[in-house]
Amino acid sequence: MRVRSLRKSSRAGDAEGSSDRLSGPARLDRRTKRLCGRLEPVDIAVIDHVDLDRVAADSLVATGVKAVVNASKSISGRYPNLGPQVLVENGITLIDEVGEEIFDKVRDGKRISIEGDKVYLGEEVVAQGRRETADSVNADMDSAREGLSVQLEAFAANTMEYLKRERDLLLDGVGVPEVRTKFNGRHCLIVIRGYNYKEDIDVLRPYIREFKPVLIGVDGGADALLEAGYTPDMIVGDMDSVSDDALRCGAEVVVHAYADGRAPGMERTDKLGVSATPFPAAATSEDIAMLLADEKGSELIVAVGTHVTLVEFLDKGRGGMASTFLTRLRVGGKLVDAKGVSRLYRQNVSFSALLLLIVSALAAMATAVAISAVGRSFIDVLADWWDGLIFQIQRLF
Numbered sequence: 081m082r083v084r085s086l087r088k089s090s091r092a093g094d095a096e097g098s099s100d101r102l103s104g105p106a107r108l109d110r111r112t113k114r115l116c117g118r119l120e121p122v123d124i125a126v127i128d129h130v131d132l133d134r135v136a137a138d139s140l141v142a143t144g145v146k147a148v149v150n151a152s153k154s155i156s157g158r159y160p161n162l163g164p165q166v167l168v169e170n171g172i173t174l175i176d177e178v179g180e181e182i183f184d185k186v187r188d189g190k191r192i193s194i195e196g197d198k199v200y201l202g203e204e205v206v207a208q209g210r211r212e213t214a215d216s217v218n219a220d221m222d223s224a225r226e227g228l229s230v231q232l233e234a235f236a237a238n239t240m241e242y243l244k245r246e247r248d249l250l251l252d253g254v255g256v257p258e259v260r261t262k263f264n265g266r267h268c269l270i271v272i273r274g275y276n277y278k279e280d281i282d283v284l285r286p287y288i289r290e291f292k293p294v295l296i297g298v299d300g301g302a303d304a305l306l307e308a309g310y311t312p313d314m315i316v317g318d319m320d321s322v323s324d325d326a327l328r329c330g331a332e333v334v335v336h337a338y339a340d341g342r343a344p345g346m347e348r349t350d351k352l353g354v355s356a357t358p359f360p361a362a363a364t365s366e367d368i369a370m371l372l373a374d375e376k377g378s379e380l381i382v383a384v385g386t387h388v389t390l391v392e393f394l395d396k397g398r399g400g401m402a403s404t405f406l407t408r409l410r411v412g413g414k415l416v417d418a419k420g421v422s423r424l425y426r427q428n429v430s431f432s433a434l435l436l437l438i439v440s441a442l443a444a445m446a447t448a449v450a451i452s453a454v455g456r457s458f459i460d461v462l463a464d465w466w467d468g469l470i471f472q473i474q475r476l477f
Contacts, residue, residue, distance in 0.1 A: 102147050102173060103193040106186050112136040113321050119143035124192055126182060131156050132163030135274050141166060147173040147194055151180045154212065155220040164217045175199060178209035256375045257357045261314050261332050264377035267293035271301035271312075272366050273321075274385030280418040281308045281384060293382065296373065298366045301385065302326040316372070317365040319345030327354050334358075334372065336365045367407040374411045381411060384418040 108126040109115035113136065119125055121144035128151040129136060140148055154164040154176045167174050175197060182199065185206040186192060193200040199207040210216070269288065271277060281304065287293075288310070297305045299317030303326050306312070312331040315322060319335060327333060327349065333356040337343035341360050349356040361368050366386055373381050408415060 101193055101195045103191060104146070105189050106149075106192045108183060108186065108188050110183070113139065116140060116143055117321070119145055121145060124149060124194065126151070126186065128152050128180060128183070129154070129163075131158060131161040132167075134162035134166055137163035137166035138275070139273075141170045141172065145172065147175070149175045149178055149182065149194070149199055149207070149209070151178055151182055153177050155217070155224055157220070157224050160221045160224040164212055165221065168212055168214050168217050174212040175207075176210045176212050178207035182207040255360065256372055257334065257359050259314070259332060259334065259357060259372070259376065261294060261376075263294055263373055265379055267291045267380045267382065268296060268373040268378040269293040269382045269384065270296045270298060270366065270369050270373065270386070271304050272298045272383070272385035273300035273304050276419075277301070277304055277385035278308075281305070284382070284384070284418060287382070293380075294373070294378065296369050297322070297326065297331070298369050302329070302331065304385075314369075316359070316369040317345070318343075319348045324352060327352055332357075334368075336361070336368055338362075363407060370407050370411050370415065374414060378414065381415045382418055383415060386417070 102124070104122050104124045105120075106126050107115060107119055107123045110128040112125075112127045112129045112132075115125060115127060116136075116139040119140070123143075123145050124147045125140060125143075125145050126149045130152040132150065132154040148167060154174065155161060164174060164176075173194060175194060178199060186199075186201055190201065192206070197209055197211040198205050199209075269284070271281065288295075294314065295305055295310055295312045296314045296316055297303070297312040299315075299319065300321040301317075302312045302315045302322050306326055306329065311329055312326070314332045314334060315326065316334045317336055319327070319333075333349055333354055335343050335345040335349060335356045335358050337346075337358040337360040339360055339362045341358070343358045343360070346356060346358060359368050359372070361371075363371070366383075370381055370383070
């Protein structure tokens with residue numbers, strides 16, 4: 081953390097700009113999730129993300145960048161994705177649909193400027209797109225809502241296709257690997273670095289302290305647990321967004337593999353010298369974490385940062401989300417969203433109520449002392465001591 085702070089301080093003067101022109105080092109990556117790991121507040125993020133989803137937008141906001149340049153359409157019109165709205169509401173400049181050529185014209189770390197809807201390298205215009213505003217985003221969202229019916233049909237078709245491929249896993253748990261972590265009869269807390277995960281972990285502290293659930297971090301969710309002061313019992317995912325430190329923390333590692341058995345994440349764990357177990361499945365990483373916990377006998381599964389509403393399902397914008405819907409049917413009544421648990425365990429004791437409790441306890445103790453024989457003797461001894469103290473003080477004067 082100290083090194084990162086020094087880097088921020090040393091580069092704080094790199095970014096200049098006003099309401100008319102904004103400048104800073106360009107950081108480019110076609111994978112938004114990977115790019116967020118190296119962004120600084122002075123940077124301008126250059127991405128290639130069709131239908132920017134809310135999780136990616138939240139990650140960009142968390143880095144503190146002042147501008148995002150997207151080579152693709154942030155809202156294509158297929159469905160009302162939430163990412164652009166998040167960026168605009170947080171005051172981040174969004175230049176949309178500038179074209180893939182920007183990745184050829186601008187090198188990573190090179191200083192660029194934004195003025196209006198144009199991107200400059202020095203004084204040369206290297207890209208031009210559409211500068212998004214709250215009004216333009218709202219208009220695009222309204223148009224996108226008209227395409228929801230088409231997306232629902234595609235979602236239903238993907239769901240049926242997934243059911244055909246993975247029915248043995250969903251119905252009978254065939255393919256779930258053997259693990260050393262003990263789930264039977266215990267609660268399980270699965271953390272995905274998704275919607276409002278920090279707030280949910282914070283309000284779940286009383287629950288974690290009381291029930292001591294099995295802690296599973298899904299990819300970057302393992303880092304979220306470590307940042308909150310907890311050590312994960314297990315890390316599940318394709319290992320593309322979890323840190324080396326998290327992988328070395330001692331947690332059991334389960335690598336999400338493709339249905340055909342290929343597991344690119346195993347290469348990374350092998351290089352780190354971390355033993356890992358592959359889990360081949362067509363589902364998402366958060367889904368296989370839930371399926372594993374359910375199959376191994378977990379009594380209750382609490383999910384942090386997962387997808388709950390239909391809009392959140394569609395917001396991910398990929399066919400794999402069909403597995404999420406079916407996984408929730410498979411897990412059934414065991415699954416509880418963190419927000420529900422946090423409401424049950426939220427502590428709202430006011431200061432006045434706490435003060436009244438303390439005064440009542442002191443009054444009860446004083447009454448008990450006054451009416452008991454031992455208490456009266458103690459009061460007599462205390463009175464004699466006080467009289468002696470006063471007498472000694474009077475003698476001095």
